[in-house]
Amino acid sequence: MPEGPEIRRVADRLGGVLTEQPLTSVWFRFPHLQASAEDLARHRIRTVRSWGKALLMEFDDGRTLYSHNQLYGRWFIRRAGNRPQTDRDLRLAIETPKHAALLYSASEIALLAPGEWQAHPFLGRLGPDVFAPGTTPAFLRRRLRSDRFRKRALGGLLMDQQFLAGLGNYLRSEILFNSGVHPDQRAGDLDDATLALLARQIRALARRAYLTGGETAPKAWVRARKAAGLPRRACRHLVFEREEAPCATCGARIRRVEYGSRRLYLCPDCQPKPTAGESA
Structure with a gap:
């Protein structure tokens, strides 16, 4: 979709x-x-x-x-x-x-x-549109910390159009990876620095995908892979649809999991699973 x-x-x-x-x-x-x-x-x-x-x-x-x-x-x-x-x-x-x-x-x-x-x-x-002028990182931090959303696992919350309208499957995987957040983690359990990073990545990656026609990976990484002759599908994202490929950050193998009946991609080393007290 x-x-x-x-x-x-x-x-x-x-x-x-x-x-x-x-x-x-x-x-x-x-x-x-x-x-x-x-x-x-x-x-x-x-x-x-x-x-x-x-x-x-x-x-x-x-x-x-x-x-x-x-x-x-x-x-x-x-x-x-x-x-x-x-x-x-x-x-x-x-x-x-x-x-x-x-x-x-x-x-x-x-x-x-x-x-x-x-x-x-x-x-x-519908919740606020991800591209609305008022959807700033500060606004997103407050929304993530609100009583309504702070106890929701982020792997499900980022797909909830009542939380934020416009995010979908590839953006979910890329936002969580770029924030170093496991999908089981809850906004209420993140420290201030991680929460701020997550809020920035939501806005930044959505905008990057808009400007590039669906690419969320950094420009230099995309250019290098295209120059190596890889198809565009293999160059667009850092984790999404890259199952078993090496993580661009640490080299660990990217995993595909089913989350909320939808596929989600993550790096098990960059996004460690939270302990029982930190997950939903």
Whole structure:
């Protein structure tokens, strides 16, 4: 599933071709939404933004078009009237005189009246977006230490969109590794220095992934591995999808474990398992 950085990049691209442009047509695959398509095409899109893994298009009449890619959804941008060669099922098409924004295979699409997002079963429960201006390291330290979250194991907490919207599986593994934290550890058990490092890594790695298109490893490490002829998949991360490869820091073999029914990668030496009194 695309994580927050990928969805934000998609929002940027869509915003570049849709924002404040006259719409020539809007089409929905779902009949209950298609009933509003003609009227929606009379309006303009004011902003396109992401909130965690959700994508929001805000129209000039206050309505918001919400979509979530989940596992299979994908946006394409083409010249107006053109369609990609794909076996995917088209669910939403928005066209301007120059461009077509096309959403395929997504099952989660909704048109929300002004203010209605607060009652939406998914959006209404989301925590702050990882890229929001207010999501600073200081804010994250306070949130991690709060009574609501301090006793949660970090391996589960970092995947909880109510804690922070936009983190996902690869970011979880990379944040914990770069912080030297085992997934069983709880925020409330970390010393101040480790907690501060964790808070910085959450923000920094999400931003790095956004800027690079999904890379979380340091630039020099990525460049060296690409120069050695390794595929991009083997260069993006320090631990994620590197099972049995040597740790870039200590040389120990990276391990893959199942955590919360999802795969997680860690270095057993750099991220030692906490003692019984320090774990959830």
